[in-house]
Amino acid sequence: MAKVIHIRDVPDSVHAALTQAAQSQGISLTRYVQRELKQVAEREHLVRHNVEVIRRTQEQVSGSIDRETILKELHDGRTE
Template sequence: MAKAVQIRDVPDDVHAVLARAAQAQGLSLTKYVLRELEHLARRPQIVRDNAATVRRTQQRVQGEADRETILAVLHEGRGE
C-alpha cells in the first residue's frame, strides 16, 4: 500500500524550481516529486549494479579497466 510523505519548510526558491520543472514536463508537482523520489530511491541500486559491472569487466579482461576505458568501449559499441 502506498504511503504519504509530507515535507515541511521547503524553501520558496526550491518550491518554485520544482513547480516550474513539473509544469515544463506537464506533470503536477506531486507526480513530479514522486517520480524524482523514486529515481533517488533507486540510485544506490544503480550504483551497486554499475560497480558490479566494472568488477566483472575487470575480471574478464584479467586486469584493471578504469572508468574511462569502460566508458570508451561502451560508447564505441554504441557507435557514438
C-alpha cells in the same frame, strides 16, 4: 502499498522551482515530485549495477583495466 513521505524545511526557492516545473508540464506538484524521485531511485539502481559490472570486470582481467574496457562492459551490461 504506497508510502507517504513528508519533507520539512524545503526552501521557498526550491518549492517555487518545483511548482513551476510541474505547472509547465501540466501536472501536480505531487505527481512531479513522485516522478523525479522514481528517476533518482532508478539512477541509484543503475549506479549499483555499474559498480557490480566494474567489480566483475576487474576480477576477469585480474589487474588494472583501462577506461575503454570499463565503458564497454558497462554498455554491454546495460543491454543485458
